[in-house]
Amino acid sequence: MADKLQFVPVALDSLRPNTALEFDLYLRSDPRQPVVLFREQNYPLEERDVRSLSESGIDSLYISAQQAESFERYVRETVIGDETIPVSDRYKILRDVSRASFLGAFNSDCPDRMVEQAQSLAGELVELICDDDLIVADLFRVMQHDYCTYTHLTNVCAYGTALAAAVGIADRTALAAIAAGALLHDIGKRKVPQVILNKPGTLTAEETKIVRRHPQDGFDELARRGDLGWGQLMMVYQHHERPDGRGYPVGIELDEIHPWAQICTVVDVFDALTCHRPYRRPMPAREALAYLERNAGRQFNPELVQCWIEAMSRRS
Amino acid sequence: MLDRGHESTQLANWLASRPCRVELPEAWDDYFDRAGPIPSFPGDNRRFPRYYIRGRAAMAIIDALPGKPRDESWHGVYTKEISREGLRFLHSEQLFPREKLQIIMPDGQTRIVEVARCRRVQPACYDVKTRFAPEARTT
Numbered sequence: 100m101a102d103k104l105q106f107v108p109v110a111l112d113s114l115r116p117n118t119a120l121e122f123d124l125y126l127r128s129d130p131r132q133p134v135v136l137f138r139e140q141n142y143p144l145e146e147r148d149v150r151s152l153s154e155s156g157i158d159s160l161y162i163s164a165q166q167a168e169s170f171e172r173y174v175r176e177t178v179i180g181d182e183t184i185p186v187s188d189r190y191k192i193l194r195d196v197s198r199a200s201f202l203g204a205f206n207s208d209c210p211d212r213m214v215e216q217a218q219s220l221a222g223e224l225v226e227l228i229c230d231d232d233l234i235v236a237d238l239f240r241v242m243q244h245d246y247c248t249y250t251h252l253t254n255v256c257a258y259g260t261a262l263a264a265a266v267g268i269a270d271r272t273a274l275a276a277i278a279a280g281a282l283l284h285d286i287g288k289r290k291v292p293q294v295i296l297n298k299p300g301t302l303t304a305e306e307t308k309i310v311r312r313h314p315q316d317g318f319d320e321l322a323r324r325g326d327l328g329w330g331q332l333m334m335v336y337q338h339h340e341r342p343d344g345r346g347y348p349v350g351i352e353l354d355e356i357h358p359w360a361q362i363c364t365v366v367d368v369f370d371a372l373t374c375h376r377p378y379r380r381p382m383p384a385r386e387a388l389a390y391l392e393r394n395a396g397r398q399f400n401p402e403l404v405q406c407w408i409e410a411m412s413r414r415s
Numbered sequence: 416m417l418d419r420g421h422e423s424t425q426l427a428n429w430l431a432s433r434p435c436r437v438e439l440p441e442a443w444d445d446y447f448d449r450a451g452p453i454p455s456f457p458g459d460n461r462r463f464p465r466y467y468i469r470g471r472a473a474m475a476i477i478d479a480l481p482g483k484p485r486d487e488s489w490h491g492v493y494t495k496e497i498s499r500e501g502l503r504f505l506h507s508e509q510l511f512p513r514e515k516l517q518i519i520m521p522d523g524q525t526r527i528v529e530v531a532r533c534r535r536v537q538p539a540c541y542d543v544k545t546r547f548a549p550e551a552r553t554t
Contacts, residue, residue: 323480332482
């Protein structure tokens with residue numbers, strides 16, 4: 100019966116012992132075996148269950164795809180507000196549970212769903228990231244460094260919000276707008292074939308041309324919407340512009356690049372360097388920061404680079 | 416005949432009086448001398464031939480983007496190329512894709528276009544590529 104359903108893995112640390120669950124939990128103790136029912140809904144998971152699973156090396160359970168919404172609701176209501184969990188870990192849990200719905204929206208033809216998902220996820224991420232306890236270096240620790248669109252977008256969102264807060268943007272509405280803009284910044288990449296995005300070798304001139312269209316394609320898609328601000332649209336359109344005027348799509352210089360787009364550029368490149376790409380191994384954070392510093396003034400706003408370096412070196 | 420000549424002088428005067436702040440690069444000193452069809456090049460996959468159309472025109476933004484309000488005043492611009500699909504011109508300021516414009520061409524014709532792309536050439540010189548709006552393409 101169980102294996103006729105579609106299953107989604109959920110991290111064990113996203114489940115709180117002794118809370119009511121509105122979804123069934125399944126267990127796969129052997130990767131070659133089908134999942135089996137572990138806890139029926141409304142039957143709480145106990146402290147000792149979690150301990151025993153952890154001790155057996157099991158770090159995730161499964162839920163049926165049909166109950167994914169109940170699971171998301173549970174995590175948002177129960178785990179995200181739990182201040183006993185470090186902020187960076189709560190960020191990781193929120194990112195993981197939002198993955199399916201966000202990707203569904205990203206892959207749909209409907210930008211409305213994407214914007215709606217981005218705005219909702221951004222609001223929640225900002226609530227977490229603005230917490231006084233957040234240390235950017237801790238955020239880096241929990242980031243996934245395997246490259247995929249979702250990981251990159253949520254990483255840029257979290258880093259971008261942290262950098263915006265570090266440069267003194269304190270207004271939560273503005274930070275939520277920046278976070279949503281960051282989640283949308285690569286929306287134009289939906290038009291770039293996967294085979295080009297994941298190509299291990301150097302891109303041909305024609306392929307480079309196709310990849311370079313994504314800021315404009317994203318802007319084209321969103322520009323006539325009334326529910327996005329100009330700063331957010333500029334994060335989409337200008338995140339590959341450079342202070343020296345050698346960027347794209349327009350080739351404008353620093354004073355014409357929107358400040359939010361400048362923030363997006365710094366963290367976009369930082370995440371691109373520190374994650375695994377098909378054609379390159381991930382760079383350690385200190386090397387990525389050295390790259391940003393070397394190119395400050397030409398490729399990046401130097402003040403933002405300094406601010407990011409300081410934020411990354413701050414320790415708890 | 417006299418009337419037509421008079422109209423054309425009036426148009427030329429009106430176009431010339433629109434403020435134009437475009438600064439052409441020094442190397443483009445023959446900008447207004449170019450005329451005729453633009454040669455294609457290997458790998459050029461454009462559907463329609465392009466023609467040089469060098470002159471002074473007037474442009475107004477008639478439908479701004481929701482996040483970027485604009486005034487509707489007329490600006491002087493320099494036309495560059497034309498094809499069946501669109502028009503390219505130089506403007507002193509950056510324009511954004513999907514902004515809708517009205518252009519009064521050097522010969523007095525009116526065109527409604529939508530910005531497709533904009534590229535900075537140098538300060539006060541932006542190369543703006545536009546597409547004719549569907550209603551304008553059929554007339």
